[in-house]
Amino acid sequence: MELFHESMTPEQVRAYPVLTLAHIGDCVYELLARSAVLHQGAYPAHETHRRTVALVSAEAQQDAARRLLDMMTEEELTVFRRGRNANPKTVPKHAGGEAYAYATGLETLFGWLYLLGRNDRIRELWDASREDRP
Secondary structure (H helix, E strand, O other): OEOOEOOOOHHHHHOOOHHHHHHHHHHHHHHHHHHHHHHHOOOOHHHHHHHHHHHHOHHHHHHHHHHHHHHOOHHHHHHHHHHHOOOOOOOOOOOOHHHHHHHHHHHHHHHHHHHOOOHHHHHHHHHHHHOOOO
16 A cells, blocks of 8 residues: 555445545545645644635535536546435534535545545546635
């Protein structure tokens, strides 16, 4: 296993439950957000945290997912929908159900792409999701 660069077969990735893909995708998305904040400049830790949370909140991820829907392939849409339609045992109090569902779908997609080693596609989707944002 290469650090930060998985490359599983589609069959291996299909063996994982959808919420496991979302779990991995949450990490991938958070790392992208933290990196984006880092590139905005040097801020105190509390400001860095605040800016990162603004990018990874369920509402922000829902907005990002909606911006990406038209550019997803059919296969990516299928993965996204599986994540969006998953039934997690709990939904955070601070997130609405629809926003949390979209966020889970987006995280599932990013986890799926990561495990397949499709890092260029992750970067493409991340960049497209950020185009109209500071």
